[in-house]
Amino acid sequence: xxxxxxxxxxxxxxxxxxxxxxxxxxxxxxxxxxxxxxxxxxxxxxxxxxxxxxxxxxxxxxxxxxxxxxxxxxxxxxxxxxxxxxxxxxxxxxxxxxxxxxxxxxxxxxxxxxxxxxxxxxxx
Numbered sequence: 506x507x508x509x510x511x512x513x514x515x516x517x518x519x520x521x522x523x524x525x526x527x528x529x530x531x532x533x534x535x536x537x538x539x540x541x542x543x544x545x546x547x548x549x550x551x552x553x554x555x556x557x558x559x560x561x562x563x564x565x566x567x568x569x570x571x572x573x574x575x576x577x578x579x580x581x582x583x584x585x586x587x588x589x590x591x592x593x594x595x596x597x598x599x600x601x602x603x604x605x606x607x608x609x610x611x612x613x614x615x616x617x618x619x620x621x622x623x624x625x626x627x628x629x
Contacts, residue, residue, distance in 0.1 A: 507619040508597040513581040514612030533607035548588030
C-alpha cells in the first residue's frame, strides 16, 4: 500500500532557521529517508516552497477565481510530503514517527493511503 506522509508545520518558525539549522534538519531527515529507500519503499519526497509563493484556483460557481497565497489561513502550513510503500499502517506510522523525531520543530504528520488515479502516468 502506498501512503502519503503529509508534513505540516509553522513555516514562519522554520523560516527563522539558520542555513546550518536547516542543513542539520535535512541531514537528519535524509538518514530516515535512506532507511526506507534502502528497502525500496521510498517514492517521491517533496519540500514545498513558502505559501507566499502559492496561487490558488477556487471555483464555487461561475468562473474560477485565482487567488495569491494558500487556500486557508492556518497556524500550520502544508510544507511537503513523502510517498512510502508500506506493508501496513503501523509501518507508515513508524516512518512518520522517525521523521517527527528528526525534525526539531515538531509539527504534524498526516498519514493517508494513496490510490493511483492514473497508473499509466507513473514511470519507473
